[in-house]
Amino acid sequence: MSDDIDIDTDDLQRRMDGALQALRQEFASLRTGRASATMVEPIMVDAYGAMTPINQVGTVNVPEPRMVTISIWDKSLVGKAEKAIRESGLGINPVIDGTTIRLPIPELNEERRRELAKVAGSYAESARVAIRNVRRDGMDQLKKAKSAGMGEDDQKLWQTEIQEMTDAHIKSVDDALEHKQAEIMQV
CATH class of the missing domain: 3.30.1360.40 (Gyrase A; domain 2)
Incomplete structure (x- = not known):
């Protein structure tokens, strides 16, 4: 990778982690019975x-x-x-x-459980959007770096790294959502 042009993956990682942390806090506020x-x-x-x-x-x-x-x-x-x-x-x-x-805390009925599961899904979707926005920012940094002289091979390596980081965070969101929905639906 190029020495003079660098993409701040630590910042991208920190921002994606922040989206996951915000999701966990939103999930914690959901009532599960x-x-x-x-x-x-x-x-x-x-x-x-x-x-x-x-x-x-x-x-x-x-x-x-x-x-x-x-x-x-x-x-x-x-x-x-x-x-x-x-x-x-x-x-x-x-x-x-x-x-x-x-x-x-009253017992949740089936309808309320489904409602809460949908709310959890919307929280997860917001987190996915936030993570994708961070990825977009990273890709924009790559475009600027390319116009500043970054080679095509380096650009591909960075794109792959940013995409892998994004995929890992999206998977974490999906896992957290699956766990929370199972917790909500548990009678």
Whole structure:
């Protein structure tokens, strides 16, 4: 490969890894019928005039398989936290007990499971698109390098490397989706 012209594959790798990490976080927020502390992570509470993650206004626990509890530290934030949970789209009705908010996780019915599997599929497709966009950026770098004097053999080697990196990340997305859909559909 050429010494004077170099493609930043580390940056491409980092950006593709970032798309995978974002997908895993989105998958963690999907409800699968059993309790998980990660399902409330995306919820933001209006605390003291600033939007704050719910895990920074209280302690999140999973005392049993179908229950999440949040012990709010400041009594004045209990109502705001409850409102944030109701508006989050989790489909869970919080139960307030003093400064503790209990979130009973209902059993998912077949229709809701299929719906969640479709949502997981759309998350995976977004991740695939992000990875393909990174590949496109890499290919654009190659075109610029070719016009700057990169040889055709070097260009083919770089194209192959970028495509292999893309294929590996797309496969990781597909594997993660398959695992998440199986988890969702499990009764």
